[in-house]
Each structure stands twice: as C-alpha cells, then as structure tokens.
Amino acid sequence: MVSNVDTLLDSSRIEAFRSALLAWYETHQREMPWRGSPDPYAVWISEIMLQQTRVDQVRPYYDRFMKRFPTVEALGMASLEEILKAWEGMGYYARARNLHRAAGQIVERHEGKIPDNPAQISVLPGIGPYTAAAVLSIAYGRDCPVVDGNVVRVLSRLFHLTDDPAAAAAKKQMAALAERLLVTGRAGDFNQAMMELGATVCTPRQPDCGGCPVSSFCLARRELPDPSVLPRKQPRKQRPHHHVAAGIVRRGDKILIVRRPMDGLLGGLWEFPGGKSEDEAAMEEFLRNDLKRKLGIEIRVGRVLATVRHAFTHFEMTLHGYDCTYHGGEARHRDGNECRWIRFEDYEQYAFPRAHIRLIETMKESEGSPQPASATQSELSAQSGPSTKNLPNA
DNA sequence: AAGACGGGGGT
DNA sequence: ACCCCAGTCTT
Numbered sequence: 001m002v003s004n005v006d007t008l009l010d011s012s013r014i015e016a017f018r019s020a021l022l023a024w025y026e027t028h029q030r031e032m033p034w035r036g037s038p039d040p041y042a043v044w045i046s047e048i049m050l051q052q053t054r055v056d057q058v059r060p061y062y063d064r065f066m067k068r069f070p071t072v073e074a075l076g077m078a079s080l081e082e083i084l085k086a087w088e089g090m091g092y093y094a095r096a097r098n099l100h101r102a103a104g105q106i107v108e109r110h111e112g113k114i115p116d117n118p119a120q121i122s123v124l125p126g127i128g129p130y131t132a133a134a135v136l137s138i139a140y141g142r143d144c145p146v147v148d149g150n151v152v153r154v155l156s157r158l159f160h161l162t163d164d165p166a167a168a169a170a171k172k173q174m175a176a177l178a179e180r181l182l183v184t185g186r187a188g189d190f191n192q193a194m195m196e197l198g199a200t201v202c203t204p205r206q207p208d209c210g211g212c213p214v215s216s217f218c219l220a221r222r223e224l225p226d227p228s229v230l231p232r233k234q235p236r237k238q239r240p241h242h243h244v245a246a247g248i249v250r251r252g253d254k255i256l257i258v259r260r261p262m263d264g265l266l267g268g269l270w271e272f273p274g275g276k277s278e279d280e281a282a283m284e285e286f287l288r289n290d291l292k293r294k295l296g297i298e299i300r301v302g303r304v305l306a307t308v309r310h311a312f313t314h315f316e317m318t319l320h321g322y323d324c325t326y327h328g329g330e331a332r333h334r335d336g337n338e339c340r341w342i343r344f345e346d347y348e349q350y351a352f353p354r355a356h357i358r359l360i361e362t363m364k365e366s367e368g369s370p371q372p373a374s375a376t377q378s379e380l381s382a383q384s385g386p387s388t389k390n391l392p393n394a
Numbered sequence: 395a396a397g398a399c400g401g402g403g404g405t
Numbered sequence: 406a407c408c409c410c411a412g413t414c415t416t
Contacts, residue, residue: 266400
C-alpha cells in the first residue's frame, strides 16, 4: 500500500498532522500521576504496569507502589515477596519478578540510574521494544517512536493498512511510519499523544471520528464505511473451561497454603492446594487423592465453602473451595513447592491469585471461614449449605 | 510465527 | 458473551 502511505507523507501534510495532534494532546490528555515531572524511575514503573493493563486499573497500584518503593534503591532492597504483594491482583506476575531483577541490575551496574540509551535499557528484564522506546522518549527526550496496540490501531486506520499487524512485515512498516511521523525533539509528547488518541478517540470499536483531531488525514475514514474494521483482527480460539478443587485445610487454628513455582501461571503466588479435576462430579475424592499425592497429607473433605468463576486469557475456571480437616502427614510438596501453615487472619501477608482472594472473601461473607479447632463437626454442618452467591452465571 | 501469561472494563 | 488492552518472553 505504498500509494496510500504516500498520500499523507509529504512534508507539509506531516507538519499539519503533527500540529493538530500535539495541540489536541495539550488540551485533552488525561491526568496521570506519572506525567509532569519525568522522573525516569516513575516512568519505568508506570510503563511496566501499563503493559497490557488499562490506565484506570494501574492508577491505584501505581500510587501505592511509589509510596512503598519510591526509588530504584528502595526497590532494589525489597524482596520479591514484597514486590509480588504490591503487584497482587494486577496480573502478568512475570512483570513483578522482572522488576525485582531489573532493579538489582540497575543498582549494581548503573549506580541506580535507569539507562538512557537503547543498548543498555533493552537488556534489562521486562523491557522490550515498546517499554525501551517509551522510557527513553518520555524520561530522556530521546527520539524513539513507540509502537503499542494503540499506535498500531491509529496507524492502521490513518494509512488504511490491511495487513495482519502481527506479521513481521507489518510490524516493520508500522515502526517505519511511527519513525517518519515522530516529532523530533518532542518524542515523549508525540508518543503519548498517539497512544492517548488510540485510547480515548480512535478506540477499537465505535471510534469517535467526529472528535478526532486528525480525521482529515485518515485514509480509513475517507475510504471505508466503517474504519473500525481496522486493524484486521485474527480469529480467536475458544477457551476451555476447567474445574479446579482447592482445599482449605484446617489443622487447629492454622490453614495450609502452598506457593506456586516461579515460572508459569501465577508464578510465585500462594494458594490453597489442589488442582484441576476432569470429573466435576467427583471433586471431593479428587481433592483427597490430589493432596495425598502432591503433599503427602491425609485430609477429610467437608462441604463447599465457596465457588468462584474466573476467566484467564486462554482458559476459564470454576474454583471450588472445600472445607477440609487435616488427618496426618508432613505437608511436603513433591515438586518442592514451599508449604506453610498460617493463621487464617494472616492471609493478607501473602500474595494470592485473584480467584483465591475472591474465595476468601466469599467465605468471610457467608461466615463460612474456617472455624477454631473448638468447633465441633455438628456445629460446622449446622451452617448453611454451599455458598454460590458470588458465582456469576451459575 | 505462535503460544503463554491476568485481570478488568466496555459494548 | 465477547473483545482487547501504554507487551514480553519462550519455544
């Protein structure tokens, strides 16, 4: 589509485009705590948090995180456990693990200063092409164009690009166009303006072309009845649905939690032990066998304390939380996962996956939280039946 | 090139 | 119910 691209790429039109975009950004940008004074550390943290995560979700996490870890040195001193706890609920926990490693490297190799050049910043864990360009342009004013999901969408429509943006050739083309349009000397503003435009005006569905400052430059607007068909979206597979049994295993006034391995899903987080069951009808038996096999403990499985539905990107899960009582064994995980007996009220000191948090909240609401050892079996069974009140679509 | 990796909000 | 997000890393 060279001819399409050329339509906009003459210097006077590019200048007009830049002026319109920057003028719009000046008056329409949203308030964000990391804007204003470009502290490289603040920019770095915000950009990591903003990976695949919306501004409004990041905001409260960012404020708490910066209060807790105000500098690279503070972050470098922190344990992974502290950082994961601060990250709890935001997802993509590899970001927190990479932040922990990167902070250590920045303190040790760069005297606590975020690198200001592509070669050094790009090798830090968790910093890919987008984040490198974002930090370098916003914090250091370097002329590096960013290409994120917003920019891909804006450019696809602006230039009527119909290729799959996931393809290598399309990525190259996007990068070249962003580079060509970039306002030299104001790269940070330009990049943020493009992203802000994509996030608030040139949205995936029902873009506000009437409110767009650069609609007169937009080829999709001119040539298509509906610009929102771009960028070309590829067909998605449907997600499988799994049933997971988790045991809230009581031993006196303690309950058992197990830490997930560092790599993989929800890496480094704590959870109630259990696993995926093929047979939804035989969850209790599965759970008893599963904890025997993985942890070497004997349990008695009681009633369902709470049931939670939870959607991940690539699968869906119904999490069944069972009231269990301990009946012997050492609680040593066969794969070496750390096991810990904690008091129920101490769970807030550990980072849990969202689904397990909701399990805990549901148990507390229904007064089905694990009872002190003094409670008899009859007292427990006298309580209300399985709680499914937080189970959407059930 | 494709898949793994969370969670929330918009439509 | 489905879409997709201020992406990165691994295979």
